[in-house]
Amino acid sequence: MEDINVPFVEVHYVSIQKLGDIPVIKGDFHSLPNTVQKWVAQMVQLCTPRGVYICDGSEEEADMVTHKLLERGTLTKLEKYENNYICWTDPRDVARVESKTFIVTDEKYASVPHSREGAKCVLGIWMSPDEMKKELDDRLPGCMAGRMLYVIPFSMGPIGSPLSKIGVQVTDSNYVLLSMRIMTRVSSEIWSHLKHDEEFVKCLHSMGCPRPHAQKVVNNWPCNPEKTIIVHFPDIRKVISYGSGYGGNSLLGKKCFALRIAGRIAYDEGWFAEHMLIMSITNPKGEEKFIAASFPSACGKTNLAMLMPAMPGYSIKCVGDDIAWMRFDKETGELRAINPEAGFFGVAPGTNMKTNPNAMLTCMKNSIFTNVGETADGGFFWEGLEDETPPGTEILSWTGERYKLGEDKTKKSSHPNARFCCPARQCPIIHSKWEDPAGVPISAIIFGGRRPEGVPLVIEAFDWKHGVFLASQLKSETTAAAEHTGKQVMHDPFAMRPFVGYNFGRYIQHWLDFEKDPKNKLPKIFHVNWFRLDENNKFLWPGFGDNIRVLDWIIRRTNGEDIADLSPVGLLPKKGSINLDGLSVDWDKLLSIPKDYWLSDIEETYKWLDDQMGDDLPQEIREQIEKQKQRLVEAK
Known part of the structure; x- marks a missing residue:
């Protein structure tokens, strides 16, 4: 060496x-x-x-x-498309x-x-x-x-x-x-x-x-x-x-x-190197704001970055779907972000014309697909494309097995972590500034994960320190992107647990330290949870294009609108402040904060953070934990 x-x-x-x-x-x-x-x-x-x-x-x-x-x-040409190819890995090398x-x-x-x-x-x-x-x-x-x-x-x-x-x-x-x-x-x-x-x-x-x-x-x-x-x-x-x-x-x-x-x-x-998408939202008045959002792998980052809004008058543009490099501008104090990547490396299963039409349209040419299935006529196929593929279509699975779609529900065409790799420039909603050397200005930072119980649809942090705490205690159900098997809720602070290349306590302190420079215009920080379930294990929130309703509320909060109420865990939307026209959802369940659940959760969170980081856990985070405990105890 x-x-x-x-x-x-x-x-x-x-x-x-x-x-x-x-x-x-x-x-x-x-x-x-x-x-x-x-x-x-x-x-x-x-x-x-x-x-x-x-x-x-x-x-x-x-x-x-x-x-x-x-x-x-190693590659097979997918004849249905222009310059698209498929490959299958050794089954021991998939994540x-x-x-x-x-x-x-x-x-x-x-x-x-x-x-x-x-x-x-x-x-x-x-x-x-x-x-x-x-x-x-x-x-x-x-x-x-x-x-x-x-x-x-x-x-x-x-x-x-x-x-x-x-x-x-x-x-x-x-x-x-x-x-x-x-x-x-x-x-x-x-x-x-x-x-x-x-x-x-x-x-x-x-x-x-x-x-x-x-x-x-x-x-x-x-x-x-x-x-x-x-x-x-x-x-x-x-x-x-x-x-x-x-x-x-x-x-x-x-x-x-x-x-x-x-x-x-x-x-x-x-500066920051983060596991975050970058997107812009333009409201019906023509006002555009950029946000960065961080979720563990396979929790919907790509879907959100390429959102098709369910409300009329809104426009979404994608800057990046996975990684953001961000710096505070020394002159203006704005937090500016670039997408360091030039392509999308997205999880294929579950991606379709309903969940993410823009991703589908992006990978119709010049793309490589890994560990997905192939149709007899030279198309790609994976779980999630059943409604777009005629029953009886012959599929060749990533393990080399032939079967006809719909005849045997136990057959799987693709590995759960199968991927599409396609050029970002082909995305129908790629932002005109996606390669701007100066980056784009960030108004809000969102964290989120798969939380099946207890966690409301959206929480706004009280301030920067509280926002860093919200990110530090991020948890999510595990996915196929890593080695873990089975569904379990795991800690994934900042959605960066596997991706920080130095002492994690110093990483959190690095975030906290940006508050020390008065020139820095700190974005508001939010936590979202699209995945809360009811007593029948059904999602309480429709997700996908309807997530624009939550993003609209977040953007309005960055403009200072009085549409939030205090709660023990952060600021929650005032009843009626999120546009639910055309939806049938249970507002009270979506936004509820079960006291016993949260008291138990904060104790478990504190123990985990303290066990993992010991004396490297910043004192400000310990103080935030104590404040949240106190607010929960005092809550009615």
């Missing part, structure tokens, strides 16, 4: 550059910035690929790689692997909080540099033997924006190259924005399957699940991923860079 000086040789008679004995198949190695040359040379000597391919992000490049993957059988995801720093508590004795910390996993060196030395040497090493220059955020950051990923996966072209801005133009001595985020990914294969490859999907490991080095801005080809584990610009590493950069530089 030490720095290694690798000789660079140019063999003129065959016009091929070489790194040691490894040919550079495409690209001019000499033209790369010095820091990139040095790092790539080290990775080549470590991983020993058969060749080096320096990517430029061009259509010609994508066509060539796609052709290779079609020939190999994020949080239990194998590590943060490496010299000092343990730079990475994880001082959890109480006996408590299992779930807010990050630390490993010492010496221990991690042993793990990586067991995996990385020769890991790309017989494979091509692709050098992918990419920008998170618009190329050249002062809010953007540059990364370089080396990988032996063509699938990753194609997906990174969609999810980030891959371009040879990156090199001109990277000064020769400038730092960049280093991203190394290998499927962990050197050739010749030591084990059987399933579905033409090389991976090494037994040895999968995802490693972050926040001090030196580096990510190493081995053994998995699944999205969040291999598209290192996503959670690894855009949240864990960027979060640490944001902590050092004074």
